[in-house]
């Protein structure tokens with residue numbers, strides 16, 4: 206295996222006293238090992254690290270290109286779990302032909318190879334990552350809460366697809382290239398789709414603000430819906446046309462916090478009459 210690194214989680218309590226350190230070490234898959242004192246800390250490390258390294262986590266490869274909101278979702282989830290992986294950078298556009306050549310059944314990125322398994326689709330990837338390394342979890346263990354997170358994640362993927370269509374519609378009118386023309390057609394970024402996506406956007410953003418209010422998003426432990434939604438909201442916040450719609454929204458603050466600043470700029474392109482008036486919908 207090329208990379209046998211193992212991420213261990215250590216929880217430590219320090220006290221004033223004769224034996225001032227105690228806590229646990231775990232690798233997120235097996236049981237945690239307790240330690241009390243410096244010597245036990247070292248043997249707890251060895252006890253967890255050795256089987257984890259030998260238990261040979263399968264190699265993970267992420268097929269991707271930079272600048273995709275869907276790819277960013279996968280990148281964030283891998284980082285959240287601390288899963289070591291190799292990035293396989295593909296050429297945007299050309300990847301549609303490349304993915305089947307690489308043995309994938311669909312043409313989209315992000316795509317993961319976990320050992321011999323090939324996985325595509327951000328929502329499928331989220332579940333595969335929770336199987337591969339259960340902690341920290343992408344989905345809550347409480348079944349009722351899980352349903353809420355899964356619902357937000359599913360709606361988040363709809364937003365992801367809408368953000369992509371809007372991006373290609375706008376960029377085709379302002380900075381067209383042959384690759385963008387192909388992508389716009391490929392993703393169905395038609396006038397009718399862009400108009401519908403814009404009309405739905407205020408309600409989608411309201412919904413995200415409400416999930417933040419309810420703690421379904423933006424909690425202490427981030428979940429798969431946080432990672433699904435944040436990159437797409439961050440992308441939408443780059444549209445000049447959408448500035449009045451996104452201004453001051455909790456959804457945008459959350460997106461920046463989870464996905465970081467998106468420096469892209471999408472120049473104004475949409476007809477005025479397609480854009481919702483600013484203010485709460």
Ligand SMILES: N[C@@H](CCC(=O)N[C@@H](CS)C(=O)NCC(=O)O)C(=O)O
Nearest residue numbers: 273275301312313314315326327328
């Ligand atoms: N919604 C899917 C689709 C991702 C997607 O459409 N990715 C784009 C790049 S941002 C792509 O690879 N498109 C090529 C295609 O649709 O064939 C997901 O969450 O994985």
